[in-house]
Amino acid sequence: LFRPAWAPSNSRFLNPYIVCFITVAVVVILAVIVGLLIHFLAFNQKACFYHSSFQILNVEYNDQLSSPATQECRSLSEKIESMIAKTLRESNLRNQFMRAHVVKLRPNGSGGVIADVVMKFRCTRGNNGGSMKGRVQAILQQMQNNSGNLEINPSTGITSITDHDTENFFTQECGARPDLITLSEERIIGGTLAEEGDWPWQVSLQLNNVHHCGGTLISNTWILSAAHCFRSYSNPQQWTATFGISTTSPILKVRVRTILLHNNYKTATHENDIAAVQLERAITFTRNIHSVCLPEATHNIIPGSTAYVTGWGSITYGGSTVTDLRQGQVTIISSNVCNASTNYNGAVLSGMLCAGIPAGGVDACQGDSGGPLVQEDSRRLWFLVGIVSWGYQCGLPDKPGVYTQVTAYRDWIKEQTGV
Numbered sequence: 001l002f003r004p005a006w007a008p009s010n011s012r013f014l015n016p017y018i019v020c021f022i023t024v025a026v027v028v029i030l031a032v033i034v035g036l037l038i039h040f041l042a043f044n045q046k047a048c049f050y051h052s053s054f055q056i057l058n059v060e061y062n063d064q065l066s067s068p069a070t071q072e073c074r075s076l077s078e079k080i081e082s083m084i085a086k087t088l089r090e091s092n093l094r095n096q097f098m099r100a101h102v103v104k105l106r107p108n109g110s111g112g113v114i115a116d117v118v119m120k121f122r123c124t125r126g127n128n129g130g131s132m133k134g135r136v137q138a139i140l141q142q143m144q145n146n147s148g149n150l151e152i153n154p155s156t157g158i159t160s161i162t163d164h165d166t167e168n169f170f171t172q173e174c175g176a177r178p179d180l181i182t183l184s185e186e187r188i189i190g191g192t193l194a195e196e197g198d199w200p201w202q203v204s205l206q207l208n209n210v211h212h213c214g215g216t217l218i219s220n221t222w223i224l225s226a227a228h229c230f231r232s233y234s235n236p237q238q239w240t241a242t243f244g245i246s247t248t249s250p251i252l253k254v255r256v257r258t259i260l261l262h263n264n265y266k267t268a269t270h271e272n273d274i275a276a277v278q279l280e281r282a283i284t285f286t287r288n289i290h291s292v293c294l295p296e297a298t299h300n301i302i303p304g305s306t307a308y309v310t311g312w313g314s315i316t317y318g319g320s321t322v323t324d325l326r327q328g329q330v331t332i333i334s335s336n337v338c339n340a341s342t343n344y345n346g347a348v349l350s351g352m353l354c355a356g357i358p359a360g361g362v363d364a365c366q367g368d369s370g371g372p373l374v375q376e377d378s379r380r381l382w383f384l385v386g387i388v389s390w391g392y393q394c395g396l397p398d399k400p401g402v403y404t405q406v407t408a409y410r411d412w413i414k415e416q417t418g419v
Ligand SMILES: *[C@@H]1O[C@H](CO)[C@@H](O)[C@H](O)[C@H]1NC(C)=O
Pocket: 055, 057, 108, 109, 110, 112, 114
């Protein structure tokens, strides 16, 4: 006798419809419970921020401490950050504490240094952070035990700051990406499409309102780009700068006032391929629009280290530019390797920097010119190390992108822009 498996059974309890119904009901109920748990455990959490100013009594303030690019600033900031982190990780707030970041070092009238610090905690929604504040304050009072050779004033007051204030603290400082501000600790730079705010210093330089080249915001009025972008179009009135990941619906559009090309830019060899572009007016920094940090001239860029290139350039050689910002992870390649006969055979000159991946495939391409090649430092601040300059086609093996090496032009940038 043939009976299809789905035929109704005589047994009331084995009726497959009822079994099916019960299974579905159980699955639905479980899903709701899991959903609620996830909601309360994860989505009910947010980042809470506190600000405090610590007095460092035994460090003499000097100008080096005013720029996050200097080793002095980096090492003092790291000392303070790790001292705060150690104290909080040894306390009963170890599960809530996420990170401490020195946003500014400034002089204390009588010679010492004041460090403005933003501390990030995980806290639950609905909790206004009031009780947490008291606990943080009490714990930080005991910080002297972890202060090593820093003499710090323990009588610190802390203030709970809003997300908006936090954004202000970070965006006034160069090189901060959103992972410093949001709950997510590690920003995963996956895929190839950027999200709004991921690369807040990226600029589209538009010729008669059409994307032509990339640029990088280094202050509220100055953009760095490549000289070759302006070779045939040096009239600033033809140019505008747009901000935001879309070139067709940007978040901000500003006219260009001045374009300064390097005097010794050489078309044939691509030497000194750098330009400084001044905006017609100063812009206001926001979470999604602010400046990158510039490295010191002495900063060493290590072959093999990771860097990111971003832009609206074409995604195939000879293709057209795209309207949504893309990102690519590349590796710094030593000039010796890049200059070898199998690669660029002597065309890589001083003041140039190569980056790509050995097998090819990820590279800057037409339309990315002038845009940023950036690296993250130990304090998770981002520095401009290269400006997209030239290459043989795009993404070919042994033909990496060649960039203007920003450290080689640090003095030129300072002279032209004051930054
Ligand atoms: C500067 O440091 C001194 C201690 O050397 C301290 O008494 C004073 O309050 C500090 N000033 C400020 C503005 O914090």
